[in-house]
Amino acid sequence: ITQGFISRHADGGTAILGRGGSDTSAAYFGALLGASRVEIWTDVPGMFSANPKDVPDARLLTRLDYYEAQEIATTGAKVLH
Known part of the structure; x- marks a missing residue:
């Protein structure tokens, strides 16, 4: 489990992702980790x-x-x- 909608700009500043940012983060981490699936609980x-x-x-x-x-x-x- 990790944060979902808080990210970082290339310059190191904090960025707040828009609507669906947590889901996007989950998909990204799933792909990065080679997960066979990602579950989004809603x-x-x-x-x-x-x-x-x-x-x-x-x-x-x-x-x-x-x-x-x-x-x-x-x-x-x-x-x-």
């Missing part, structure tokens, strides 16, 4: 095919491969890092 039950607030019949995704994640990211989702 108050929602998981990833959906669309924002359930906008699309009532959005379905919960039990698995997500790279290409599906890429598609979701290109549609403007703010949950992928």
